[in-house]
Amino acid sequence: MTHWLVKSEPDAFSWDQQVANGVEPWTGVRSHQAKNNLKAMAKGDRAFFYHSNVGKEIVGIVEVVRAAYPDPTAESGDWVCVDMKAVRPFKRAVTLAQMKADPALEGFGLLRLSRLSVVDVSDAHWAHICKLGGVRG
Numbered sequence: 001m002t003h004w005l006v007k008s009e010p011d012a013f014s015w016d017q018q019v020a021n022g023v024e025p026w027t028g029v030r031s032h033q034a035k036n037n038l039k040a041m042a043k044g045d046r047a048f049f050y051h052s053n054v055g056k057e058i059v060g061i062v063e064v065v066r067a068a069y070p071d072p073t074a075e076s077g078d079w080v081c082v083d084m085k086a087v088r089p090f091k092r093a094v095t096l097a098q099m100k101a102d103p104a105l106e107g108f109g110l111l112r113l114s115r116l117s118v119v120d121v122s123d124a125h126w127a128h129i130c131k132l133g134g135v136r137g
Contacts, residue, residue: 003121003137004037004047005110006062006084015049015059019086023065026075027081034118038080039068046087048121050110051111054128056096058129060089060137091134104128 006026008014018024029035042117045064051057066083073081099105105128109119121129130137 002040002042002045003123003126004041004045005058005119005121006047007050007052007054007117010051010055011053015051015086017088018049018060018084019089023083023085025072025081026084029071029081029117030074030079031117033113034116035078035080037116037118037120038082040120041067041082043067047084048126049086052117055093057093058090058133059093061087061130061135063087067090073108074085088135092132094129094132098132099129102128102132 029038030125031042031066034055041064043066047062048058049060051059062084064082068080068082071079071081099108100111103123108125109121113119126137
């Protein structure tokens, strides 16, 4: 299983909406690098759900329940989406400031590629962030 981080602006689509909707397509990604990451996702992969812009924190874990398929919101191009479902919320949100200050997260994709909306997460970073969030990975 590969681990990921996906970003969403909570005023556009929040963790609470993900939970309420059950399975939700992760649409609207319009970066080629992020698109390639979506294409690399497999059913069963897990991702951190990160609130960007407002909050700037990891708030939960989602799971890929359908691998990449054409994004129905795209007007043109070969954009893709995946379907996600909520797995569990974090007991304690892990903030961007907390992650930046943590030496154990050196090289973490969110910190290296701060504008990318879908990044891979190493096993070590996954385990560490889950611990910070008070959940089992």
